[in-house]
Amino acid sequence: MRICATLKWLCLAAVLALPVQAQPPLTDTPGVAERGRALVADRRRGLCLLCHSGPFPEEPFQGNLAPSLAGAGARLSEGELRARLIDSKSVNPDSIMPAYFRAEGLHRVGAAFAGRTIFTAQEIEDVVAWLMTLREERSP
């Protein structure tokens, strides 16, 4: 009886922990890794390399405010990576990473960006697909 109750609580805790930590795909169309890589490298669209470094030997001036993207696909699951892209603060409220798929709850957004998310749903899927290809912790 006691074992059952403990198991029940453990299961409940696991289920409660899941929704924020991992997110299902945002679209029915699988992401294209190649497009995702281009978005991450684009300093006007993705902005990722301002803070992160990653396996981009052709890109000088990569930031060091955030962990390297190398090995991201080995460290986190697809759902976990998607959750961090959609809204990193849902996983860690202190994160400085912008929410790439949330337009609400922001202050004084510039007119050109108001009401818009940084990425579209499909772009999130593209970037997730590319991140999942990063299995090596060390950049080549």
Next chain:
Amino acid sequence: MRFLLALLPLCLPAAAAERRSGFDDMAPQTQAMQRDDSANPGMLWVLEGEALWARGCASCHGDAALSMRGVAARYPAWDAATGAPIDLAGRIAQHQGAPRLARESQGLLALTAFVAHQSRGLPINPPEDARLAPARARGAALYTQRRGQLDLSCAQCHDDHAGRRLAGSTIPQAHPTGYPLYRLEWQGLGSLQRRLRGCMTGVRAEPFAYGAAEYVEIELFLARRAAGMALETPAVRP
């Protein structure tokens, strides 16, 4: 007495020693450019300001080396006429008897640079004026408020991640020690308000208009934060 004065630097708060001017994080060749007045492009504006001073201001204010020494170090200050804080460029722009100068115009930048240059090397010395306290507190709140589509506050970069690299640039501690200053990125002289606007558009926020009270509030907060640090006008920054 002299002995006590010699001890004074030792009594400064420990935090003062950890504060860094953007100058400290620059490449040696950029530092050399700032140090050498004949290589510092900001000195062109100072010289232009000197000419404007001679034509318009000197008849009342006399020799700026005497009358303006230390003035810039005390700004922003309280403006009795408007009942609000005002920064140095704002004070010069609204000056009576002088042609009205627009914010960020070359004439205003030149005069501001010339006046601030008279305080080069002096410690930033915010006035102890209780009327400034509410605006300075609003400035502190603005500094820590997340804004824009990228949802970032000034503090998250310039306090929490100062010294790290945003792409190729070292994030400075945001001490306004050298304004107006020559920025290589701008290829020109610019005010602290221009720099604040740059960060705001960078996080995809709607910037305030030039001269807005919000900028002066942030400037007040930053001046207190940098109190005691030496003025460098005209500074050079990447």
